[in-house]
Amino acid sequence: MVRKPWPRSPRERPRRKRMPPRARFRQPPPSADGPAILYGWHTVKAALENPARRIRTLLATENALRRLKDEDVKLPVEPELVRPDLIDARLAPDAVHQGLLAEADPLRAPSIAELAPEGIVLVLDQITDPHNVGAILRSAAAFAAKAIVTTARHSPEASGVLAKAASGAIELVPMVTVQNLARGLEELRQRGFLLIGLDSSGDRDLAAVALRAPLALVLGAEGKGLRQLTKATCDQVARIDVPGEIKSLNVSNAAALALYVASRTATSP
Numbered sequence: 001m002v003r004k005p006w007p008r009s010p011r012e013r014p015r016r017k018r019m020p021p022r023a024r025f026r027q028p029p030p031s032a033d034g035p036a037i038l039y040g041w042h043t044v045k046a047a048l049e050n051p052a053r054r055i056r057t058l059l060a061t062e063n064a065l066r067r068l069k070d071e072d073v074k075l076p077v078e079p080e081l082v083r084p085d086l087i088d089a090r091l092a093p094d095a096v097h098q099g100l101l102a103e104a105d106p107l108r109a110p111s112i113a114e115l116a117p118e119g120i121v122l123v124l125d126q127i128t129d130p131h132n133v134g135a136i137l138r139s140a141a142a143f144a145a146k147a148i149v150t151t152a153r154h155s156p157e158a159s160g161v162l163a164k165a166a167s168g169a170i171e172l173v174p175m176v177t178v179q180n181l182a183r184g185l186e187e188l189r190q191r192g193f194l195l196i197g198l199d200s201s202g203d204r205d206l207a208a209v210a211l212r213a214p215l216a217l218v219l220g221a222e223g224k225g226l227r228q229l230t231k232a233t234c235d236q237v238a239r240i241d242v243p244g245e246i247k248s249l250n251v252s253n254a255a256a257l258a259l260y261v262a263s264r265t266a267t268s269p
Contacts, residue, residue, distance in 0.1 A: 035103035036159040044100040046168030054105040064099030130156035134165020135252035141169035143259040202239035211266040
């Protein structure tokens with residue numbers, strides 16, 4: 001077999017087919033007007049039972065719809081009966097939907113000025129993992145926290161994974177969004193809140209701090225902790241002492257422990 005010589009002139013060479021540039025996967029930015037995607041039994045059931053939540057569409061499998069009827073859950077919209085694989089196609093491969101998916105309007109976010117100066121609120125300093133924020137919401141609901149304050153940027157959308165991890169708590173605990181966390185903390189202080197930052201560098205154990213309501217517990221992102229300006233704005237920075245060899249806690253576990261300590265020791269005004 002005789003090989004033909006490769007043409008030296010570019011004009012004589014065969015043109016290579018241009019491939020389109022590889023698209024980089026990017027999650028679309030959250031839209032204030034876009035629907036919240038809610039899936040999973042507890043998440044969707046809580047949304048259906050929340051009169052403040054407007055449901056746009058509801059997809060349900062035959063088994064899930066039967067269970068809703070058995071538990072006498074009122075349906076604000078006519079459900080669309082679907083096969084489980086149709087819901088699978090709408091979600092990430094590892095999403096556990098239990099036969100329910102709803103599209104709903106986002107809940108209204110109150111302002112700090114609307115918060116009553118009472119009880120405990122949690123303030124999240126750029127915690128971006130939706131699983132952690134969802135778990136924090138669940139603990140906040142269990143300990144009757146009045147609200148969670150987050151920043152408009154560097155915070156996950158109150159939908160999808162976060163809502164599933166919250167297991168219905170997103171319908172129970174108001175989420176306040178602020179543009180600037182330091183200014184938000186100052187506004188809480190002006191409304192009478194004691195600001196306690198939680199960080200491993202804290203001078204005292206949280207259980208030894210004189211806590212009183214209204215109280216704001218401020219938590220930082222896992223790894224980074226509280227930002228310097230956030231620490232400086234707090235009235236005190238405390239740590240959570242634990243007896244075991246591992247001294248660092250997942251931020252959602254730290255939130256649950258802090259809520260437990262504060263709910264037992266914080267005095268009323």
